[in-house]
Amino acid sequence: MAEKLSTHPGQRFECRDCPARCCRLPASVVIDRDDVARFRAEPWVRERLPEQGLAILERGVLPMREVERGLRCAFLDDDLLCGLQKRFGEAYLPRACQAFPFGFTRNEKDVTVAQLSQLCPSIRDNYGEPLDGQLRGKLAKKGATERMSTAMATLRGVILPRAQYLRVAEGWDETLASDAPPLPALALIYDATRAFEDALPFGSEKVPDAAVAAALAQAAAREPEPLGTRRAPSFHARVVFAYLLGNLCYPSRVRLAQRMRSAPATRFEALRSFGNKLAWMLGRGTVDLLYVPRPVKLGRVRRVARFLAEDGAEARRVAGYLRLVLARRQIFSRPRHLMAVVLDLSLAAAVISRFARCRAAADERSAVSAEDVGEAIGVAELVLLSHRSLTEDGRLMKNLRWLLLTKPERFRGVLEGEA
Numbered sequence: 001m002a003e004k005l006s007t008h009p010g011q012r013f014e015c016r017d018c019p020a021r022c023c024r025l026p027a028s029v030v031i032d033r034d035d036v037a038r039f040r041a042e043p044w045v046r047e048r049l050p051e052q053g054l055a056i057l058e059r060g061v062l063p064m065r066e067v068e069r070g071l072r073c074a075f076l077d078d079d080l081l082c083g084l085q086k087r088f089g090e091a092y093l094p095r096a097c098q099a100f101p102f103g104f105t106r107n108e109k110d111v112t113v114a115q116l117s118q119l120c121p122s123i124r125d126n127y128g129e130p131l132d133g134q135l136r137g138k139l140a141k142k143g144a145t146e147r148m149s150t151a152m153a154t155l156r157g158v159i160l161p162r163a164q165y166l167r168v169a170e171g172w173d174e175t176l177a178s179d180a181p182p183l184p185a186l187a188l189i190y191d192a193t194r195a196f197e198d199a200l201p202f203g204s205e206k207v208p209d210a211a212v213a214a215a216l217a218q219a220a221a222r223e224p225e226p227l228g229t230r231r232a233p234s235f236h237a238r239v240v241f242a243y244l245l246g247n248l249c250y251p252s253r254v255r256l257a258q259r260m261r262s263a264p265a266t267r268f269e270a271l272r273s274f275g276n277k278l279a280w281m282l283g284r285g286t287v288d289l290l291y292v293p294r295p296v297k298l299g300r301v302r303r304v305a306r307f308l309a310e311d312g313a314e315a316r317r318v319a320g321y322l323r324l325v326l327a328r329r330q331i332f333s334r335p336r337h338l339m340a341v342v343l344d345l346s347l348a349a350a351v352i353s354r355f356a357r358c359r360a361a362a363d364e365r366s367a368v369s370a371e372d373v374g375e376a377i378g379v380a381e382l383v384l385l386s387h388r389s390l391t392e393d394g395r396l397m398k399n400l401r402w403l404l405l406t407k408p409e410r411f412r413g414v415l416e417g418e419a
């Protein structure tokens with residue numbers, strides 16, 4: 001029987017002259033052993049790559065070079081077309097390249113759901129042809145489908161099988177679909193999920209469905225605590241921005257392990273990267289942030305209106321995006337704490353808000369535009385929800401995540417700085 005496929009209704013796609021954004025991402029493009037063997041055996045590839053590039057390839061990652069303050073795939077030509085594709089055809093490319101911007105996750109109903117990266121301008125702007133005729137071809141190119149985790153854990157160690165954790169996630173979706181704007185909605189979701197976890201029978205590893213229903217009802221009955229506001233980002237929000245957005249600033253964004261270098265890394269570059277993080281921590285200084293055409297004076301960001309704690313077109317767009325993230329199910333692909341999923345959605349909202357406001361500040365505008373928010377959603381995909389996995393987090397970010405999961409006032413502080 002043919003595999004059932006689904007995608008976001010009305011979504012379109014056609015690769016266009018964007019130009020080659022997917023070949024210039026500051027992220028690892030992982031390739032399989034067959035690709036490595038094929039490339040290694042090809043004289044043209046060996047000529048094209050220096051020793052260092054071949055060594056990076058051996059690690060199962062596409063090597064990149066630094067051009068115009070950014071990284072680009074070592075096979076991307078100066079005309080921004082893929083040298084491998086021009087020479088050998090599309091079928092020769094690694095699967096990740098052939099399938100981009102598509103990924104696939106098998107959902108709880110055994111339907112394969114397309115996961116489309118919002119970093120791709122065609123997906124972001126809904127440009128091109130309807131997807132129905134393209135899905136099977138892209139699935140064949142991708143070759144693999146992610147699966148949802150069979151269980152998630154509460155912070156107290158109860159293991160919730162898929163049907164139970166999805167019942168909780170249904171409530172998140174309803175809250176995001178309600179009148180509450182994204183940041184107050186996420187605060188509600190965080191509090192309600194914690195209250196649900198606390199209401200489950202203590203000490204058991206598994207609980208019956210009736211106990212889940214009772215704990216959900218108990219969590220829903222409590223009085224919600226309104227989200228406050230802060231004049232400036234909290235200390236923890238600054239660490240989040242320094243780590244996630246600071247790494248998208250130049251030169252931090254080119255200091256990746258897959259970069260080929262003509263000269264050894266300099267201490268000066270490391271110092272400037274540290275300077276980027278310091279600027280984000282202090283909220284002062286000027287940074288060169290990816291996808292922002294002008295330098296960003298971080299001190300100006302506070303003059304840009306916040307937009308995710310009140311109703312408005314951009315707030316609704318972000319709520320819609322967070323619902324899409326839940327619907328495409330990739331966020332449930334790893335077994336982990338259920339609250340960690342809530343945290344991912346919340347950090348994504350904070351990052352979207354801060355990035356969009358930075359982009360407006362760089363243009364000396366006092367309000368974000370639809371374009372700022374579109375780019376910001378792509379950035380959330382890049383640093384949190386689609387292209388980067390938790391396994392790439394350093395110890396600092398892992399500790400910070402744990403703190404935000406277990407200390408509600410610290411978590412609220414992150415949202416309040418953008419509310």
Ligand code: SF4
Pocket residue numbers: 014015016017018019020021022023100101119120121122
């Ligand atoms: S980012 Fe999208 S539109 Fe741009 S080259 Fe890649 S697939 Fe095509």
